[in-house]
Amino acid sequence: MPNRILVVDDDPVNQKLVVIVLKQAGYETFTANTGADALNRVEEIRPDLIISDVEMPEMNGYELTRQLRQKTTTAHSPIMILTSHDTVQEKIKGFEAGADDYMTKPFEPSELQARVRVLLRRVTALPAETHKIKGKVIAVFSLRGGIGTSTIAANLATGLAQLWGCGTGLIDLVLTSGQSALMLNLPLRKTWADLARLPVEEIDAELIERVSLSHRSGAFVLAAPNRPEQAELITGDKVAHVITTLRERYHYLVLDLPHDFSATTLAGLDNADEILLVLAPELASLHAAACALDVFDTLKYPRQIIRLVLNWTFERRGLARKEIEDALQRLIDVVLPFAPDAFVPAINRGVPPVLETPPTPLAALFEDWAYALSQPEHHKPPPATPSPAYQRVAARLAQRQAKR
Numbered sequence: 199m200p201n202r203i204l205v206v207d208d209d210p211v212n213q214k215l216v217v218i219v220l221k222q223a224g225y226e227t228f229t230a231n232t233g234a235d236a237l238n239r240v241e242e243i244r245p246d247l248i249i250s251d252v253e254m255p256e257m258n259g260y261e262l263t264r265q266l267r268q269k270t271t272t273a274h275s276p277i278m279i280l281t282s283h284d285t286v287q288e289k290i291k292g293f294e295a296g297a298d299d300y301m302t303k304p305f306e307p308s309e310l311q312a313r314v315r316v317l318l319r320r321v322t323a324l325p326a327e328t329h330k331i332k333g334k335v336i337a338v339f340s341l342r343g344g345i346g347t348s349t350i351a352a353n354l355a356t357g358l359a360q361l362w363g364c365g366t367g368l369i370d371l372v373l374t375s376g377q378s379a380l381m382l383n384l385p386l387r388k389t390w391a392d393l394a395r396l397p398v399e400e401i402d403a404e405l406i407e408r409v410s411l412s413h414r415s416g417a418f419v420l421a422a423p424n425r426p427e428q429a430e431l432i433t434g435d436k437v438a439h440v441i442t443t444l445r446e447r448y449h450y451l452v453l454d455l456p457h458d459f460s461a462t463t464l465a466g467l468d469n470a471d472e473i474l475l476v477l478a479p480e481l482a483s484l485h486a487a488a489c490a491l492d493v494f495d496t497l498k499y500p501r502q503i504i505r506l507v508l509n510w511t512f513e514r515r516g517l518a519r520k521e522i523e524d525a526l527q528r529l530i531d532v533v534l535p536f537a538p539d540a541f542v543p544a545i546n547r548g549v550p551p552v553l554e555t556p557p558t559p560l561a562a563l564f565e566d567w568a569y570a571l572s573q574p575e576h577h578k579p580p581p582a583t584p585s586p587a588y589q590r591v592a593a594r595l596a597q598r599q600a601k602r
């Protein structure tokens with residue numbers, strides 16, 4: 199895919215001249231006539247590079263650069279100032295505003311192309327997803343074991359990856375006996391233990407990526423160690439560091455958490471944007487959920503980040519949804535049906551139900567759920583090349599709207 203360059207200039211002739219030179223070099227170009235127009239459209243255009251004129255009405259190129267640096271999408275994008283001002287003071291102003299390069303007009307087409315190439319080399323040297331993102335961290339948690347937390351985490355991580363075609367991390371924090379890699383049929387070549395031997399300041403994004411296991415869905419797994427004693431090497435500050443590092447590169451991180459409030463679990467919960475609190479429709483599970491909610495209150499987690507998930511892990515009559523909601527004084531967000539025929543063979547085969555083809559009703563449920571958990575920037579505007587999963591979600595949404 200050609201790199202995308204946004205050219206900002208109020209003068210139509212200058213704008214055209216730059217566009218012609220860039221097109222000759224094979225780039226895809228976009229134009230904006232004002233700074234405000236550029237700022238409004240960068241989210242939609244997602245340029246790899248921005249070239250801006252200085253003298254423009256209302257907002258000049260320096261101010262535009264400053265504002266682009268404050269936006270998540272363009273905070274780290276290369277910006278070139280292209281102007282007729284050629285004094286050193288002007289150049290300094292440009293660099294101080296946050297520009298990466300400064301070129302004076304009139305320009306030599308070959309020089310512009312060469313400078314653009316250099317600026318873009320920086321971007322293409324990094325994986326496509328490193329254009330500074332604030333990834334969403336989704337923690338899946340329950341104080342009671344065996345009620346589907348790992349199943350939900352694996353389905354949502356692979357579901358999100360398939361939906362948006364973006365790298366999505368499944369971080370296994372069940373450090374003594376995690377099953378995430380197994381659930382996706384990934385051999386445990388590398389695990390958290392490989393990272394944990396290093397001091398926290400030595401752990402960087404490249405290293406985390408190298409010890410992660412890639413799944414065909416586009417998700418990657420940071421797997422739990424294969425020997426329980428290795429778990430001791432992993433500390434809360436390492437977990438927090440790994441999450442903050444990865445969320446700058448990936449749109450979604452899903453945390454599979456154990457059923458405790460250990461330092462590593464708390465590091466996951468503290469960094470979560472959303473906590474899915476799972477319970478089954480029975481008393482012990484209800485009690486565990488009530489305890490967890492109490493702790494969340496004590497920790498001052500905002501109420502709106504916690505969502506209740508009712509998972510029917512058994513067939514016999516259980517507590518009614520309303521009874522649970524009344525007892526916890528909260529509404530249940532998602533209900534998963536009892537589906538042993540789907541979940542149990544899924545673990546044996548290492549294929550989460552969300553990836554079943556042709557898609558089953560359970561796959562649809564996870565796809566819709568993944569969509570509902572997605573970041574606003576993924577909802578709007580719709581993707582230019584929608585994934586098959588996205589097309590299915592959109593068709594179901596349209597059907598539901600038509601019925602209303």
Ligand SMILES: Nc1ncnc2c1ncn2[C@@H]1O[C@H](COP(=O)(O)OP(=O)(O)OP(=O)(O)O)[C@@H](O)[C@H]1O
Nearest residue numbers: 343344345346347348349510535536537538541542
């Ligand atoms: N809705 C469901 N219907 C039927 N079986 C289910 C359902 N949800 C989960 N299961 C099954 O329940 C078992 C436990 O699920 P899972 O391992 O995801 O739970 P967990 O809470 O992570 O457990 P652990 O305490 O071992 O971490 C698995 O065999 C899974 O396939």
Ligand SMILES: [Mg+2]
Nearest residue numbers: 347348372377
């Ligand atoms: Mg588990």
